Amino acid sequence: MAELAVERVTLRFGGLVVLDDVSLAVERGELCALIGPNGAGKTSVFNCISGLYRPASGRIRFQGHDLVGMKPHAVAQRGVARTFQHGELFPHLTVVENLLVGRHTRFRTNIVGETLFSRRVRAQEVEHRRVTEEILDFVELGRHRHTTVAELPFGMQKLVGFARALALEPQLLLLDEPSAGLNRDEREDLARFILRIKHELGIPMIWIEHDMQMVADLADRIFVLDYGRPLAEGTPAQVLNDPRVIAAYLGQAAA
Amino acid sequence: MPFASGYFRTSYARELRLVDTRAQAASLTVFLAALGAFPFVASSFLLDLANQFFLASIGAVALMLLTGYAGQVSLGHAGLLAAGAFTVGILVKEANAPFWVTLPAAAGVGALLGVVFGLPSLRLRGLYLAVSTLALYFVVHYVGSEYETERGFSTGIIVDPPALGPLVVSDARAWYFVLLAAAAATVVLALNLLRSRSGRAWRAIRDHETVAEALGIGVPAYKLAAFVVSSMLTAVAGALFAYYRGFVSIEAFSLFLSIQYVAMVIIGGMGSILGALLGAAFVTLFPYAIEALIEVLPTPERYANLVFAVNYAAFGLVMVAFLLFEPEGLVGIWRRVRDWFVLWPFRQRPLAGTK
Structure with a gap:
């Protein structure tokens, strides 16, 4: 099937x-x-x-x-993850943050824990940050990890969009x-x-x-x-x- | 590392820290020490100013979360402050409720109103959303004034100073520490949200709502969450305001107050918690600065009855000036000044053609 x-x-x-x-x-x-x-x-x-x-x-x-x-x-x-024709990234977020938004559905935290930044939230942030690094390695964007996306050239932005979709697993x-x-x-x-x-x-x-x-x-x-x-x-x-x-x-x- | 040739982060956990380098920790310690020493050297006038600033900064940070990060415009901020203040006033008057009951109650009322204020945001955007929050502001305002006249408190409700067991918070110095703690807690809470999943989801919604949704963010839930968090904080600020002034009256919550909070967010600089604090300080101090300026004029008594008008006019002018000439707000100016000192003696000029 x-x-x-x-x-x-x-x-x-x-x-x-x-x-x-x-x-x-x-x-x-x-x-x-x-x-x-x-x-x-x-x-x-x-x-x-x-x-x-x-x-x-x-x-x-x-x-x-x-x-x-x-x-x-x-x-x-x-x-189901997708990329967009014109990139459609979150321009004010860094590359890593864009990828972490892509991993949104993979987080297991709630807003109450987040306000206190509980141990669980911290552990999840670290874990997902680690996974984003693997994806950045895959698409060879590691050196731009903390660049705000709006500052990247268009070609690289599209690649970030591709990586963001991959981040969703x-x-x-x-x-x-x-x-x-x-x-x-x-x-x-x-x-x-x-x-x-x-x-x-x-x-x-x-x-x-x-x-x-x-x-x-x-x-x-x-x-x-x-x-x-x-x-x-x-x-x-x-x-x-x-x-x-x-x-x-x-x-x-x-x- | 005794001989590190620079500053390195060696774990992902370090990227999450709010205070990272030793220099940051040192300057924060100095800053906190100065804040702790301030009430012992400041005059009662300065102390009152500081307290007003702390109260304003709670509301400003709350509005910054909603408008500067989640991208939802609200003109109902004064209504939420009023709701918090009136929750305290009504509970104290009707049930003689203590501090530790009224404050959570105010937060609860704020959360509830947050849902109500937030519901239009699921359908409306921008100007239309602003108008719908404005309508809700008038509803809250109406309920407050009706309560005052129906119950015969037309001049306002007197609220006794809060008692935490045997400890009564009544003098300005005690209030300084209570409000400082509240403001600091608000800032930390906001920064925590912003460095975790909800904060990123809000910023994603602000930048690209459809894309955020296609990536798995439940946009309606997160919009409502932004309204609820912001409204809870604002209502608590309103409750603290009621206790601090010892008096609740609907006249204190005019539409101009809503505008002032929007101004704090814009003048301070959108999308920055530091901006919210700078904006709160600016807007709190502004009328006093205008007054002081008029005092300097050769015949101040001739302008005494103009102070209010001049104040409003100047406030409007400053807001327009910021929108036109410094869209990044005070925080943009701060960043430029900081960069100038960091780069000195070199100078940074933007490349021709960019901005």
């Missing part, structure tokens, strides 16, 4: 049909790319999964539970254009991190991406959306040579 199964999801804003009968499934340890021209509804799929949008019909099953109708924070507590990772705005070196680093997550942690990932070379090189499977409708699905070789996909991206004549 698939780890995540989006089943016949339709999303409407008033009369506008944003997603029309979209289905996709991701297995454990699988890296699935979600591609499509601008406005195809890729991010809307993520917003439906993470509970920010509520689809008009359809089901989203994750590890046997239906996510539709759950509040975003409840979805995150189930282990996710069971499913939704990556929304993680490579957009990154230079070549940063992209290569990112590709390495994504592959390491896949091979070492086995976390299933859905990955929205516009860099077709990167998709062709890394993805196990590709879903293509066009105007909110599923257009094609399959291995990179199948999908990227599909005349319908080429037409959607480059126009009818090119196909």
Whole structure:
């Protein structure tokens, strides 16, 4: 059974049909790319999964539970973590603090203990601080740990967003254009991190991406959306040579 | 390390410390000693000023948590102070309740009102939220004044000085230590919250509410928690104010008081506990400074009846000036001055094009 199964999801804003009968499934340890021209509804799929949008019909099953109708924070507590297209970090917090916010659901403290900074709270803070350091090692951001995020260049901010999602210890990772705005070196680093997550942690990932070379090189499977409708699905070789996909991206004549 | 070539943190626990380096500990000790010695050398006027500052700083820190950290605007602060003060007044008048009953009761009333004040924040934001807290302020104000007139205390309620067993806190010096302890406890409590999960969740909500929610933070619960914590502290400050003045009257809790607390947070510098304290000191001392300035004029008696008007006008001007020219507030000025001394004889200039 698939780890995540989006089943016949339709999303409407008033009369506008944003997603029309979209289905996709991701297995454990699988890296699935979600591609499509601008406005195809890729991010809307993520917003439906993470509970920010509520689809008009359809089901989203994750590890046997239906996510539709759950509040975003409840979805995150189930282990669904995501990154955002523009980073969307907490600019006034340091890198470590951003990651600790990512670990919010893993803390076992209450506000009364926190006001007194009890021994338990202190122990938890130290423990989670240690874990953030492991994640910082993983994404090679250790030297910026105490930098306020607003002071970091954009590429590094996106990497912090990636690390913040990892900090949640996710069971499913939704990556929304993680490579957009990154230079070549940063992209290569990112590709390495994504592959390491896949091979070492086995976390299933859905990955929205516009860099077709990167998709062709890394993805196990590709879903293509066009105007909110599923257009094609399959291995990179199948999908990227599909005349319908080429037409959607480059126009009818090119196909 | 006897020959350490610098200052190093060697454990994560050290990163959590409120007082980290030896220099910080030393200066804190000196500062506390000075605070302890102050009432034995200060005049009764200065002592009263210090007490007013301590009371204001509790309210300012409480509002800073709510507005400066959790990002929720409130114009109802005077209503919460009034609620605390009236809880004391009513319990003392009606039930002759002692200090150790009225203070927790005030905190309880504050917590309850915090939920009420906070509920609109689940739907409203910014200006709309401010207006809804303003409406709630008027409700509290109305209830207070109704109580006064219905029970025939139209001039106010007299509250006897609190007794802790045989110890009666009545003279200014005793009050100084009580209020200092209360203010210090508030600061420590606020700093504790800010270095743990709730404080980070509040700042995350302030910066990006949707993202905070997508990362697993139950935004409504944390917004309400911010209102409850802030309101409890404020109500306790109101209760202490009632005991300190020995008198409760709704006239002391005008809308201008709410504005003054907002001013403390803005003038002090958003998102800084030190800023809340600096702002509280500034706003507390400001009217006295204006008065002293007018005294210096050649014929002060001619302006005597203008003092209030000048005070209000100058206060407004200062607030606008801070918003325009120093959005980081007093704490921003403090940081610049500190950096200047740290870097001296070198000078730091912002790179061209940044800010």
